[in-house]
Amino acid sequence: MSYQRTQTFNSRRQQNWSRNQNTVAFVSTIKLGPVAHTVLVALMITVLGLIYLTQATRATSYDYATQTIDSQIAELNTQKSDLEIENARLTALETVKNSSVASTMTSPASVDYVQQ
Secondary structure, eight states, rough: OOOOSSSSSEOOOOOOOOSSSSEEEESSSSOOOOOHHHHHHHHHHHHHHHHHHHHHHHHHHHHHHHHHHHHHHHHHHHHHHHHHHHHHHHOOOOHHHTTTHHHTTTSSSSSOOOOO
């Protein structure tokens, strides 16, 4: 029983290979010329460029969302400081003395102080 060599497989038995190594190599029947290689390289560069662009635009969209949130935080901080000023104005002593609640209060009949 003898083996015949084919175009797709070449035997490596004549090359003194030791154990646990492949003794058969696959040989492709399709041969690509320089134009096909150039086209394949151009396609690979195009695909890598598109991947890069999608990643770059994704980062830009995150930057836009971050900028929007930062502007909202600044606006809310401004509103907070305005409300603090309004609270201080409303709780001022003059406002309390002139309020309707303070005008209906009566003076005490007698005032006693603690002696030390």
